[in-house]
Amino acid sequence: MNNFPAVDQIPLPAPVWLLKALHDLTFSLHLASVGLLVGGLILALAFALLGRMQNAPVMVQASGMLIRRLPTVMAFVVNLGVPPLLFAQVLYGRAIYTSSVLIGAYWIAVIFLLMGSYYGLYVSAGFAARKKTWFAPGFASLLLILTVAFIYSNNMTLMVRPQSWSAMYMHSPGGLQLNTSDPTLTPRWLFFMIGSFPAAGAALMLMALRSGLADELSAFLTRAGGLVLAVTIVLQALLAQMTLGAQPGNIAATVMNDALYHTFFLGWLATAALLAVLGILAFVGKRANSLFGILAAVVAFVNVVSTTMVRDGIRDVTLRAAGFDVWDRQVAANWSVIGLFLVLLVTAIVVIAWLVSVAGKAKRVEENYA
Numbered sequence: 001m002n003n004f005p006a007v008d009q010i011p012l013p014a015p016v017w018l019l020k021a022l023h024d025l026t027f028s029l030h031l032a033s034v035g036l037l038v039g040g041l042i043l044a045l046a047f048a049l050l051g052r053m054q055n056a057p058v059m060v061q062a063s064g065m066l067i068r069r070l071p072t073v074m075a076f077v078v079n080l081g082v083p084p085l086l087f088a089q090v091l092y093g094r095a096i097y098t099s100s101v102l103i104g105a106y107w108i109a110v111i112f113l114l115m116g117s118y119y120g121l122y123v124s125a126g127f128a129a130r131k132k133t134w135f136a137p138g139f140a141s142l143l144l145i146l147t148v149a150f151i152y153s154n155n156m157t158l159m160v161r162p163q164s165w166s167a168m169y170m171h172s173p174g175g176l177q178l179n180t181s182d183p184t185l186t187p188r189w190l191f192f193m194i195g196s197f198p199a200a201g202a203a204l205m206l207m208a209l210r211s212g213l214a215d216e217l218s219a220f221l222t223r224a225g226g227l228v229l230a231v232t233i234v235l236q237a238l239l240a241q242m243t244l245g246a247q248p249g250n251i252a253a254t255v256m257n258d259a260l261y262h263t264f265f266l267g268w269l270a271t272a273a274l275l276a277v278l279g280i281l282a283f284v285g286k287r288a289n290s291l292f293g294i295l296a297a298v299v300a301f302v303n304v305v306s307t308t309m310v311r312d313g314i315r316d317v318t319l320r321a322a323g324f325d326v327w328d329r330q331v332a333a334n335w336s337v338i339g340l341f342l343v344l345l346v347t348a349i350v351v352i353a354w355l356v357s358v359a360g361k362a363k364r365v366e367e368n369y370a
């Protein structure tokens with residue numbers, strides 16, 4: 001029996017490949033920002049705690065620099081989450097609307113969890129600026145953020161599991177349930193959470209390049225970033241294997257037999273190996289190195305794009321096995337609107353790049369947290 005609601009009679013306004021490409025690009029940007037947020041917050045908390053315990057001003061300074069930037073990173077997480085949500089709804093509406101309704105109470109709760117965590121980040125950054133301990137609001141914020149990610153993973157795993165929808169609706173029509181019986185959920189959530197650290201490690205290596213930093217601080221950021229990068233990418237590889245292994249039936253094998261997804265899987269492995277090497281080199285090199293820092297950031301982003309693509313493959317193959325083929329949709333492309341959209345997209349990217357370059361050239365505000 002096909003459990004999906006009837007397809008919308010209105011055809012798609014753009015070809016499936018274009019909507020998917022835009023989805024994958026914007027979701028990769030969202031995921032990279034999530035990495036900076038989650039990894040950055042955990043590292044900031046760890047440095048704050050260890051710095052105070054070991055009386056190490058360099059660590060306290062590094063933690064302050066991180067937490068001060070996280071409210072801005074959160075703005076990127078939220079804003080870069082909206083476009084993939086819109087593309088996902090257009091492409092997979094019949095699946096994602098159903099799963100969102102089934103876990104409705106938790107799904108709606110995301111808004112309030114987000115507001116609470118955002119507030120916690122601002123409070124923490126304010127405390128750090130006044131050299132006060134900010135562990136409690138920072139930790140509370142982290143718990144809320146991890147919960148948001150857990151709810152997202154619940155929805156994304158439930159949307160490809162139509163066989164359990166009816167029973168879940170009977171169990172709680174009010175949406176007071178999660179998809180916790182799904183064996184793919186925990187490894188997948190952990191994969192994304194541990195997967196936050198490589199982006200954060202690369203960001204530390206980039207932060208070490210800022211002009212005017214004391215040598216000791218710059219060396220600490222480089223070494224810590226390198227170590228985090230090298231260790232966590234290996235852990236993430238193990239979780240990738242667990243997540244693929246937990247897929248039901250022959251889903252993982254079918255994904256790997258597809259040339260496109262297989263190429264990105266190999267791309268993931270290659271970039272992971274490169275990140276491990278760059279991390280080790282940064283750790284043993286001891287001094288900030290602009291080549292390593294920039295390379296680590298670029299490779300970390302390509303690694304995230306590869307994750308996005310393999311994740312996309314798992315979703316499409318699982319849905320196809322259940323009778324939902326995302327490519328099987330009527331399209332009535334409206335090229336003038338698509339053209340206008342692309343012009344606005346490119347304009348927005350140029351404006352953001354200009355803003356970043358202006359911010360980069362701005363006079364440095366002195367940061368002193370220790």
Ligand code: HEM
Nearest residue numbers: 034077078081082084085088145148149152153156188192
């Ligand atoms: C604290 C904030 C957030 C965190 C930590 C977070 C984390 C995540 C994670 C880990 C995933 C992958 C889940 C999986 O595939 O198992 C995800 C997916 C997603 N997130 Fe976020 N997210 C956050 C906020 C948001 C917001 C505010 C939006 C939108 C307004 C958003 C939009 C999305 C979308 C659309 C996807 C799935 C895209 C797809 O499958 O097509 N996220 N998020």
